[in-house]
Amino acid sequence: PDPPPGPPEAAGAETKAAEIKAVIVGDGGCGKTSLLMVFARGDFPKVYVPTVFEKYTASFQVDGKPVKIHLWDTAGQEDYDRLRPLSYSDANVVLMCFDVTNRSSYDNILTKWYPEVNHFCKGVPVLLVGCKTDLRQDPEVLPMGLSLLAQARYQENVRDIFAATCATALGHLLGLQKAQPRHRVCLCTCVYVCM
Incomplete structure (x- = not known):
């Protein structure tokens, strides 16, 4: 089995990639798998096939340091509500995804996804x-505070989302190493729009 994700090695040691586990959640069909496939494989899927569970791994550089990010793609359909929590174990960061063309997908972030993530991943950074x-037809339907537009179909800014994901997870791990108490004061660490 893979070793658990963790912080980078101590200074002076051979440069080894830090490992991060990122869990991706959101309604079925909201674009999670497309985002992950474009980042990890450089390929936009041609047809929609509902995900039960997939794991992708990609290597990345954050501030010139190697990072291996394990991306856990979860099923958003209610049929998998009892299975999905198994994915949360040892997560370093969670991406909550929604479809900007579907208001109920965003509403479900507040009523379903955030409560579930907060229950199983208390203290883990959320993007x-x-x-x-x-x-999208109407740019006004986007929630307040969304700051970066990217499109997985055209591979625009997708890497930025995962750079932020890695940096957020590594920063959180470093904070845990320093054993400083941290208090969660907001719903999300960072907000991005993609695809």
Whole structure:
């Protein structure tokens, strides 16, 4: 089995990639898998196939240091509500995704996804990611505070989302290493819109 994700090695040691586990959640069909496949494989899926559970791994550089990010793609359908929590174990960061063309997908972030993530991943950093911006007709439907538009279909700014994901997770791990108490004061660490 893979070793658990953890902080980078101590200074002076051979440079070994830090490992991060990122869990991606959101409604079925909101764009989670497309985002992950474009980042990890460079390939936008041609057809929608509902995910039960997939794991992707990608290597990345954060501030010139190697990072291996394990991306856990989860099923958003209610049929998998009892299975999905198994994915949360040892998560370093969670991406909550929603479809910017579907208001109920965003509403479910507040009523379903955040409560579930907060229950199973208390204290783990959370990033909010809006997907499918290439399909949206009305830019006014985006929630307040969304700051970066990216499109997985055209691979625009997708790497930025995962750079922020890695930096957020590594910063959190470093804070845990220093054993400083941290208090969660907001719903999300960072907000991005993609696809």
